[in-house]
Structure formats: structure tokens, C-alpha cells
Amino acid sequence: MKREFTCIVCPNGCEIEADYEIKNGTPVISNIQGNTCKRGEEYVRQELISPKRTIASSILVEGGELPLVSVRITKPIPREKIPEAVQEIRQYRVTAPVRAGAVICHDFLGFDTDLITTKNVPAAHK
């Protein structure tokens, strides 16, 4: 089988064409072209098995200079879990001050990924 991909690993966005077969449920790539680095091939393999994505959102901050602190997950999770992940992220609350890089949740949704803050939010001046 032949399939075309746009690699999303980096902004180069390589257009990759891959020939592959599914053997015992595992994709075996026989020919791949268009990728300019190794990560492109890994991306294609993962897309054939189960696409994974990262996601960013925000959570509410109490007593902060800003009402929200931005968050993201540190490793990609299955793409179909992204809407569920965004709903789950909504549940969290933090109290200012918050520093970027604080872990809000380990093993988020049971995946090997952390939910971390990505912004400093100082406490509001009283």
C-alpha cells in the first residue's frame, strides 16, 4: 500500500511517501521517501500504528495576576484521546504564584506523560 504524509515533527513539514504492508498487525515499511531526517520515518511508523499528538490548554489560577496559566503535556498521547484530555485539563485549579514547569499531574490519563504549567503567574498585588 502507498500513503502520503505531512510530517508534523518539525516546521519543515516534509511530504513523505511510504510503501508499506501490514504483517501480523504491524506495519512494515518497504520504501519511504521525502523525509529529510530519521524522525520522519518514526513519525510515519507511528501514524500507521496509532497517531499521537501533544496538546496545550490552560487552567484557572486563583489569586494570580492573570486568570489562567497555560499548560501542556510533555509527551504525545493517542490522537483520539485529545478531546478527553482537554476536558480533563479543565478540572485542575492552581493558586498563584505559579512557576513554569510545575507538574500538575504525573502519568496524565494513565499515559506516560506529565501535565505541566508553561507560564509564570505571579500573585496579584493586594
Place this chain on the structure above:
Amino acid sequence: MIRENIDTLIVGGGPAGLAAAVELWKKGMRSILIVERERQLGGILRQCIHDGFGLSRFGESLSGPEYAQKFIDEVTALGIPYLTDAAVMNITGSRLVTIATPGGIREYQAKSVVLTMGCRERTQGALAIPGERPTGVFTAGVAQAYINLYNRMPAREVIILGSGDIGMIMARRLTLEGAHVHAVFEVQPYPSGLPRNIEQCLNDYHIPLYLSHTVTKIHGSSRLEGVTVSAVDAHMKPIPGTEQYYPCDTLILSVGLIPENELSLDAGVTLDPRTHGAIVDENYMTSVPGIFAAGNVLHVHDLVDFVSMEAERLADHVAEYVREGSLPPCTLDVHYDTDINHVIPQKVSGANPFRLSMRVSHVMKNAAIEVRQNGNLIAKKAVKKALPAEMIQFDVPADNLQTSGDLEVTAVQR
């Protein structure tokens, strides 16, 4: 009124200004000041909470605020002076800078000024779409600020006009926040944003992208009720009979960015009609001696990493200018053919290597960008697929350059 002398005044504390300041400091420059009109440093990155920043500059995928924080931490650790809540009101051609601060007006006589004001979004006013002017029409960046900074959801049923990166990123963000994004319409026959964003922001969420289509009428009185969309011909003129009505309460515009150069014009800086930024030489110096520009105020970039790196290159030349009082003259023009939309720099000396930045004006497969002078091939860069959406950058070595004879940049089919 306070009036001080300073070596370098940096206008804007976004990614370009921060990177320039850190690099100047590392070069031993101590008489420098960053002036930022917002309450915090970081510029537009503060609202760009998605990841994918920093892959080139730091080798890791960061969100916008994290990327900015790396530079802010460095500015703080080094003790680089900065003012926030401070707006530059005027810059003269002799580099007298007037700043409004909460403590009153200040003036600086600067040996050099670094312009890093970034860019603005093109707005509805620039598009002249017929119809009413109800609320519900926002630029992508304004919608992004509502959601990511102020915790306000501005939309339920959404149409997006323009396939800029911020528009596509907002298509995903709005979808995940519960809005229904019907489609993205792009007037040009090719997307204006990066392919990876089409993939991960539109295709992943089954949001269709229609090329050669535009919004031809806005409906609604107090709130937007719908838009009429038409297909356009090769000259981007709407084709009668193709009109289709889409009910929606929100129209998001992602139709381009314009470098913000009002202050530059006050200072007498000459702008390039193509980039809407300053005409600069290989040192990133504008037509006014001692005034330099880098980042999105010079030409709109695709990636913040390249903004930072351009500002870092600028810093080398600013340091030399302050030290020596002048820079080698750049009298050679860089010309280009119709396949190319613009080039940076527009002037060179012919004595030094430089980084050429450019965009093609239409999609070209298996292209090569060639730089020639006096009939000699000076530099060549092969590009598998040249897209207007992707800036092309490469170094032009000094080896074969001569100090007389203009340069010619062409895009050729291989």
C-alpha cells in the same frame, strides 16, 4: 524631564528584542535598555500557548510562553535593564527617543536604536468585505487573546477566512473549547500557513480548507449571523453564481501580518513596499545610520526561532557600530526576479558574508535559488518544494563576492 545618553535602546521586549539584548550584553555592551509597552516582557508569545516553538533554537518543542521565559530568565539573570508599561512615543533621525512611562516622560539620546516592534494583524478594515459591521468578526490573534489570556470564549459557530498559521491554530483551539469550526477559506490558490499546521490543526479535526474562496458578504446587525462565500478566479475576483451562505456567529480573520513601522517612519526609515519593513543592509542597519531592525518588524517570519537568531546576528553588527562609530558602507543593491516576492537584506557591501532571507511568490517544485554577481554564481540553494508560506534562508559566502556590481537573486527550475 529625565534625559540620558545610552549606547543602545531596544524598542520592544518580544522575542527579537530579548534576543538582541542578551546577545549585546554577552558582547560586553552594558549601556543598553529594553523598552516594552506591555506590563510583561515576552510579546505575542505570551498568548501562543501551543507547542512547537524552539525546535531550531533550543532543540526541543516548547510552548510560546516557555520559549519567551528562557530569554526573560536570561535578561533577569544578567541584570539587563528594561522598562515595562513604557511606550516609545517618538524616535528622531538623530536617535533621540521619547518614552512615556508611568513615572513621566523620559528622553534618551541613543548611539544606536534597535527596532523590534514586531507586527500587527491585517484587520477587517483592510479587506473591505461588503455588508454590515456586526460584532463577531475577530482577527485570529484577538480570539487567541480572549481564550488564552482572558478566559473568554468568543465563538460558537465559526468560519475562518485566511489560512495563516494563527488562524489554523485557532481552528484547533476553538474546536477543543467546544466551538464548531465549519471551514477555512483561502483566497489564494495555495495555503499561506505551514503544511504541518494544515495536518495537525485542520486535518486532525476534519476541518475542510477551501483554496481560491473568499467571504464576499457579511450578514447580521448586532451580532454576526452568517457570511456569503464565493469561489474566486485566477485574478482573485469572485465568480458570480458560486455564492454560498454559511450561518455563523463568528468570523475569524487570518489574512496576514503587517510589520508595525509607525515609529520607523517617524525616524525617516525607508520601507520596502514588498515586506512593509525597513530596507536594511547586511548589518540589519536601516536607511538611517545607527537605526537597526530585526524580527517581524523587518519581515514577517514563520518561526520565532528564526526571529531570535536574526536578532542575535543583528546584535553583532550593533556592537561593532557602537564601538567603531560606523560600519562598512553597503552600496550594492540586491535585485530579484518575479518568482521571488522579497529579499532581506536589500543592500550589501560585497566584502562580507551575509544571511539571505527570501520568499518565492508562487509554488515551485524542484527549484534552486541562485545568487549572481557580474555574471558569476556566488551561492546556490536547492529547494525541493518552494512555498510562499515558507521563508528560505541561506548563507552567502564572501569568497567570490566583489565590492562592485549589484547582486541578482533568481529562482530557477532544476
